[in-house]
Amino acid sequence: MTQRMSLKKLAAHLGLTEGTVSRALNNYPDISQKTRDRVQQAASELGYRANPLARRLATGIAEAVAYIMPENHSTISEPFVAQLLAGLGETLSERGWDLLVTQSVSAEEEADMLHRLITSGRVSGVVLSRPLKNDARIKLLQKAKFPFIVHGRSVEYQDYAWYDVDSKAAFVAAVDHLVALGHARIGFIGAPTYYNFAQMRLDGYKEAIVNNGLPVDPDLIQITELSDDGGELAAGDLLDRKHAPTAFLCVTDTQAFGALAAIRARGLVPGKHVSVIGYDGLRFSRHTNPPLTTMAQPQAHSGRLLGDMLLAIIDGGDPKDFQVLRSAELMRRKSDGPVWVETSETMSKTWEEQT
Amino acid sequence: MTQRMSLKKLAAHLGLTEGTVSRALNNYPDISQKTRDRVQQAASELGYRANPLARRLATGIAEAVAYIMPENHSTISEPFVAQLLAGLGETLSERGWDLLVTQSVSAEEEADMLHRLITSGRVSGVVLSRPLKNDARIKLLQKAKFPFIVHGRSVEYQDYAWYDVDSKAAFVAAVDHLVALGHARIGFIGAPTYYNFAQMRLDGYKEAIVNNGLPVDPDLIQITELSDDGGELAAGDLLDRKHAPTAFLCVTDTQAFGALAAIRARGLVPGKHVSVIGYDGLRFSRHTNPPLTTMAQPQAHSGRLLGDMLLAIIDGGDPKDFQVLRSAELMRRKSDGPVWVETSETMSKTWEEQT
DNA sequence: CTTGTTTCCGAAAGCGCTTTCGGAATAAGC
DNA sequence: GCTTATTCCGAAAGCGCTTTCGGAAACAAG
Numbered sequence: 076m077t078q079r080m081s082l083k084k085l086a087a088h089l090g091l092t093e094g095t096v097s098r099a100l101n102n103y104p105d106i107s108q109k110t111r112d113r114v115q116q117a118a119s120e121l122g123y124r125a126n127p128l129a130r131r132l133a134t135g136i137a138e139a140v141a142y143i144m145p146e147n148h149s150t151i152s153e154p155f156v157a158q159l160l161a162g163l164g165e166t167l168s169e170r171g172w173d174l175l176v177t178q179s180v181s182a183e184e185e186a187d188m189l190h191r192l193i194t195s196g197r198v199s200g201v202v203l204s205r206p207l208k209n210d211a212r213i214k215l216l217q218k219a220k221f222p223f224i225v226h227g228r229s230v231e232y233q234d235y236a237w238y239d240v241d242s243k244a245a246f247v248a249a250v251d252h253l254v255a256l257g258h259a260r261i262g263f264i265g266a267p268t269y270y271n272f273a274q275m276r277l278d279g280y281k282e283a284i285v286n287n288g289l290p291v292d293p294d295l296i297q298i299t300e301l302s303d304d305g306g307e308l309a310a311g312d313l314l315d316r317k318h319a320p321t322a323f324l325c326v327t328d329t330q331a332f333g334a335l336a337a338i339r340a341r342g343l344v345p346g347k348h349v350s351v352i353g354y355d356g357l358r359f360s361r362h363t364n365p366p367l368t369t370m371a372q373p374q375a376h377s378g379r380l381l382g383d384m385l386l387a388i389i390d391g392g393d394p395k396d397f398q399v400l401r402s403a404e405l406m407r408r409k410s411d412g413p414v415w416v417e418t419s420e421t422m423s424k425t426w427e428e429q430t
Numbered sequence: 431m432t433q434r435m436s437l438k439k440l441a442a443h444l445g446l447t448e449g450t451v452s453r454a455l456n457n458y459p460d461i462s463q464k465t466r467d468r469v470q471q472a473a474s475e476l477g478y479r480a481n482p483l484a485r486r487l488a489t490g491i492a493e494a495v496a497y498i499m500p501e502n503h504s505t506i507s508e509p510f511v512a513q514l515l516a517g518l519g520e521t522l523s524e525r526g527w528d529l530l531v532t533q534s535v536s537a538e539e540e541a542d543m544l545h546r547l548i549t550s551g552r553v554s555g556v557v558l559s560r561p562l563k564n565d566a567r568i569k570l571l572q573k574a575k576f577p578f579i580v581h582g583r584s585v586e587y588q589d590y591a592w593y594d595v596d597s598k599a600a601f602v603a604a605v606d607h608l609v610a611l612g613h614a615r616i617g618f619i620g621a622p623t624y625y626n627f628a629q630m631r632l633d634g635y636k637e638a639i640v641n642n643g644l645p646v647d648p649d650l651i652q653i654t655e656l657s658d659d660g661g662e663l664a665a666g667d668l669l670d671r672k673h674a675p676t677a678f679l680c681v682t683d684t685q686a687f688g689a690l691a692a693i694r695a696r697g698l699v700p701g702k703h704v705s706v707i708g709y710d711g712l713r714f715s716r717h718t719n720p721p722l723t724t725m726a727q728p729q730a731h732s733g734r735l736l737g738d739m740l741l742a743i744i745d746g747g748d749p750k751d752f753q754v755l756r757s758a759e760l761m762r763r764k765s766d767g768p769v770w771v772e773t774s775e776t777m778s779k780t781w782e783e784q785t
Numbered sequence: 786c787t788t789g790t791t792t793c794c795g796a797a798a799g800c801g802c803t804t805t806c807g808g809a810a811t812a813a814g815c
Numbered sequence: 816g817c818t819t820a821t822t823c824c825g826a827a828a829g830c831g832c833t834t835t836c837g838g839a840a841a842c843a844a845g
Binding site for chain 4: 446447449453460461465484486487488490551
């Protein structure tokens, strides 16, 4: 362990040329089996490992992939990035590749950052997350013909690879579920619709409302920020109105946490007086008060899956062949229930007075 | 944008030598101000950016840092890795450096992985997290004289850089708080003590118990896994005993979630019949039932801090000069309260019957 | 035994940058 | 005006590996 082993030293030790040793190690066909074995054994005995930087420069293959973290890290909105990174890292390490993590400061800066990243040669592929409705990053990557995959879908999703959960269908199911419970005034707590996932969930909500013969009431739709506070504010606002909704559908579990808080703060009990359903299926959601009913997305091996798909594309696969849509499932806990029927006594009272 | 700009082309364009252009761009003193300006302007006009791989190979500086993710990603035990990564990434990107993320499969493999990582030249520094009591990784890095910083402390923490929260003191404070509320039988729900943080918290607990003139009862100490389920099992076990504790101290908020569940499952109300205090101060903890009282650690800019310290060490700073200890604060919510005094009626009844 | 094939390895040119060294050109010193 | 210092740039040798090309040696074919 005096000095790091180098190809040159290995070659000298074997009485061979650097080029020959290199080809022997990389299983070139023009090396006899005998010397190949000799070289590989010596390499492992001396603990030789090619310097990745040198190899990458020589081959032009970065042997690394970048994960672009979504912004909004100030909220608890990213409970699964650790899981996703673990999965990604697992796939990559099997190939000996590196996983880079980057994060943009602003949206405009992000395109710039991404451009620098892919032209710098540091990575051979990119995984994007939480795409916008009309995402400049996707356009950029497509134009550059750079391998990438996106976690989620943008509006036009024909031509690139993605992994997503059908949250529109999930919201349809959630609305249907609530309607079946007798709810007719269902509040929607959403996120800015430049996020395509927010748009899709809103679409699902509206579609299902209509299909159930209910009116789409714009007053019942609140767009707010992706945090518990956002959810609390939005739900509170809706609850304080004349015709408060009897149920809430939230775009994320995190917002649903806030909605629960808003309901409790008004002396009502979630799941009894007012229902709320979240989306995500965070492990944590079972601990809320009451335990949150939510549309759980299968996030088990999404990291691995994304990694495998990206590698396949880097290897020359057609991105169009890599589009997988999973579906979410209603995980019923305690925050939903039949619409609260007011008794004759309580009929004329306000919520507050009922406590 | 036909072909990526190279030093060679830039040099040709300027009628200069590659070496000269390189030195001009890197502000070497042996380049006249005039040509330096000329070069730098041309470079920015033509959008030239040095190829990082080539630069790294030539200089021997990896311009990258690795974050070793803690294992246990199956639990929700790592809610802040996203935040930490964001902070780290921010610091690094200001310098144009990369952030690598790796994760080990097994503990033994980790030492190997780490050794390969630091000898491969891919990174200039490493940030470790959640050190074990006697951490082989730290020894390895020290022996190799490789720049690193650890998030948390190991047993011997004189000679290297670390950032940690004084969780021992936090547990002393928590015990004092509970004792002041009249609690004399305080259960401790801990984690395997090969994690040094688990050991330190246990030490704090024991020390405070003794200082308060109470007996350290081994039966009150449960070591379990770092998850909500672990906490629930451990708390349940304790609650079902003859002399159940009147309060729980949990090593993490996540475990505390489980403890709350165990208490509620037995028809008791946390914060009234049985107190529980967690540790971490997760944002999420305000949403439990009831809202969790916890020792909140300042995790605001830990990522940035770790990054800055590591860079300073890489720049030649003495690791011993980079040791910062923050303290946690009691964040009182609703899961703690004075010890439950049984009335004469309930005196002889069991917990279950009281509901 | 010659000619034509294969097999296998050496030589050398990169990959795109950095950095040391030496020397021409210019400025300073007397 | 000549010597001694400075200033500034060119030349060249790496960094540690890969990959193409050509040719000597070994083999097969006639």
